[in-house]
Amino acid sequence: MLSDCWWLMVALTNISNAELESDYALINRLRNALDTGSLLTVLRHEWSYLANSKTKLCSCEVERVHPRRNQGFVIEYLMGFEGPAGSSMQRVFGQVPRHNPRDVFDETIVSLQSRKRRQLSKKYATNHVALIPALGLILRFPGFDEKIDGLRLLRDPNWIVTNLSGGTKPFPDHFARSELLAHRLGKRSVVRLLSDTQEGEAPNAVIVKLYKRHSQRSANVAALMRTLSDSNFGGQNNIRLPEIIHEFPMLPATVMENLSGTPLSELCDRDVASGMALAGRALGTLHDSQIETNEWFGPDDEVALLCERVGLAAEVMPECAPLLYKALGNSQRLIENCRSFEATLIHRDFHEKQILVDGKRAALIDLDTSCMGDPAQDIGNFLAHLKFRELQTSSDVSSQTDAFLDGYRDVRRLPAQARVQAHTKSTLLRMACIYAFSSKWHHLLPRLIDHD
Template sequence: MRLVPEIPAEHAERLGSLEVALDGERMKAVLEPHARARFGAGFVIEAIDIAVRRRHVNRYVVRYAIRGRTGARGRAQRFAVIGKVLDRGRGETLHRNMGALWEHGFGRGAADRVAIPRPIEYLPELALQIQEEVGGSSVRDLLKRGPDPRHFTAAGRALAKLHRCSVSLGPPRNVEDHLARCHPRHPVLAEASDAWAEAVGRIVAGARRVEPRFGAVVATPVHGDFHLGQVHVAGERAWLIDLDTVGMADPASDLGNLLVFLEDKARRRAAVAPLMEAFLDAYFAAGMDRGILARVPLYQALTHLRRACKSLRRGCDGWQDRIRGMLDLGVAAIETAERQWP
């Protein structure tokens, strides 16, 4: 099976290795050394089923389901790995950061059962990073089956562990770095409609005023795009995944991003509110300082702005009303931040 969509020309031009990365026959030679390290020198890959999980002009996430055996009479073996085709340089950084986390308490044998996927290899000639596929289901998918505070407790523990990790993952990010993640950039959103320009300006100017008022904030490892889809849970085990944006920043930035998503769900589903509390209780019980919450509104405002820019890019049904709503929430959040940090 090959669940591979047609590759847009823009994607193929920017990610020049996609032709190889999405070809099962050519990927046999790429993945066979890893398969042989796992099953023995005589292991032969018979087939690779390829499924594109996510795609963007600068990022493809691919699942490789591998089937093979050792010798003609050997028992068939099946396993899967995840491949990420990224802009050159980004995959190398991802692999290095994952390796550092793996060595600083997030390995498979972690005593607290909170881990990340094992980084297997980075192939610069293909701009391809390969990592193990983890088990369990995302907290987002588990929530669809029914509310269970245990899943949110696991997510809170996992994020707190990341924020308490002693590893250094590059220079700390600031408000300007967060604004740079808007795609398209926020001036494009402001120019798209006079009705939006004032709100965009208030959020951006407010964020730039508030950040210096925090004083010296200790940057910690952060996920950078933390939401319910980024934590997998199975029983007592939890995994943090999709670590492309991991780095160093104010830990409140991860909380702000998550709480925007959770509060949106809570407005539509009352059962989510106690789950938010379960998450926060577990997060702070793991040793995080509750004073972080005072800085969260700034990052909620930036998340609303980033989501509004994304809605402009995607142009889905009702996108104009959606942008207006996101900007209103962003303005409310930055006003809260300015009141708390006069």
Template sequence: MEALTVARRLPGLRRAWPRADGSMTAELVDPAGGVDQRLRAVRISAQGVVEQLPYATDPALPGLSPRLPGRLVVHRAGRRAVVLQDDRALKLLRPGRATDLPPGAAQAFGAIGLRTAPVLESGRDHLATALLPGRTLHELGDDGAAGWARLAELWPGLAGAPTTLPAHGPRQEAEVLERWLALALRHGALDRPGTLTGEVHRACARLVDGRPDPPVAAHRDLHDKQLLWDGSRVSLLDLDTAACAEPALDLGNLMAHVDLMGLTGALSQDGWRTVLDLLDGVATAMAVRTERLRVYTHASRLRLVCVHAFRPGSRSWLAAWLEQSLSAQGGRFLEQGRSGR
């Protein structure tokens, strides 16, 4: 039995990560509650054999231990774990994989007024950053309108600002999308795989063949759960993937996630329209060409189809998201496609 089929039958499945060899890792919580409501990491072989690791234990992550104070919120077997403590987020990694954030990342975003988490401690197998105040813009929904407005005021400051971050060009972004498609196909995760495959290839060609806009500092995983609002300041989380890229990369990814918020009801239709209007204004202020914004937005939507195919919480809306992503072609979702929430 294939790994994804087995994963979808596991009680308490929270999320899963596919591997190119057909195996997977996953996180579970006991749906019955009690002490085993704690997060547990699972490995699933390509043949569907399940191995559940003991709580907060992983031979590949020597810094992880059930004796650590705090709450385990992420455990990707063999790769990483995150423990939230009183004053910090502690990330545990394989020895030699724990490094400081990309040089210049905090400075680039801090220079425009965004708050980022300072590094409190780092070692060969761990990285600790300070906890930041506020709630995510995803959690706030329509109540986060002021946070979105403040982000829209600040983000154009990246245009023209010098940065020392490593380059991430259109070809690298196309490779990310192609890799997610390959994983989804390998695991049989997709409805209409042929149609999606053709659309992904066309989107990648448009990414690579089009004339790029001048690059800026980019987060590379910018979405509503990476942004905190405390009523006065916007904070930006997880700078691990920061790079120098076209401004349409972050804006397109953010627009795709805002569309997803609208589809799932995390934003009302009025809220969805308001946020997209703000982001359109950011694109104009940064001189982002419409063509590049459309292709990056479309590529992000297609990538999210593949990513969420492995997440159990998407089952109620993934088919609608696929249909709308195929029809939107980089523009705003059709109003009639959003009316049935």
């Protein structure tokens, strides 16, 4: 099946036997790292963190796998621990590097301990980042990333204070603590900084979005957000964006206000319908903004992304390959018929967690992947996530779907139904490939693909 996994291959005339053997070895190491039963046994014997912290590893689930092209793979685990402070569930990153794991591990430790990053002390290094030689696997807890310099904020939240000047919104002159809200290893992370408060008072806080070193993404996203805000984005539809307080091009990082509100995915039942309508209006407002960027995502990009995801899932789980490749062919044919559309600014990662609802208002967040493209892509992506939640919870989401589409229609006309359906199916296939690796949701793969 290796020849079907196009993203692992270069032209056969240019690939050596040594490189082929390396790819086979990499996939085998990935399979071993995904076998949670064997993984638990190995980690209980070899992971020094457990002995150092007097902690017991009780459970381990795979949540997602991220391909890193020529660097290997990153696995997101959810692990259950029991230690002196009680029981906890924590996410842990597992790296399956393409190159020698020992060399990659040594380079990682040196980089994290550098004076510039100051993320890892020599005394406790192996408590946070560890090599498991038997598996060729590097484990680390979120918050330690040699490619994101600004994560030193987690250890020193006031490191950034002296540079917070010239912003448009008040902010504290001292932060008491920091919280890691999200971390995509090697890509970006989100940190909340909170100030001291009196009893009963809500803390002042800011959100700091950190990007990998030398990335232009921070500046590009901030510029887009400022352009949208200057155009009075969403003012008539009760939709808003986070306000930018400050930018740090050298990190790079963007400091934003800490918005109030509840993620759409966490609303109570009585508020879901109105929240879905707000989500539809938010997306329609973005598509109707008349703002343009230099980045583009079209049908060819969608197919390439599908090929990558299907290729990986089929290579690691060959028993699923026939089903996956058949679905890929169907999606390719549908997407091929989506080449005629009026491009707008799209979100390109629009789902329930990208909307914060605060009463009758909503905020649209996380514009990192925004670009020009087919508005049907965003709608299909959102509808596919609703379908996934329906399968997860065995609930009926038809009323939520209707509320979302009605909200969108309040702002602008829906794209052609055939394009929305094509992008919904494409997203469902992509999600099937992502959750094929999930310990909890692997069983949903056929139902995601067979959805009509």
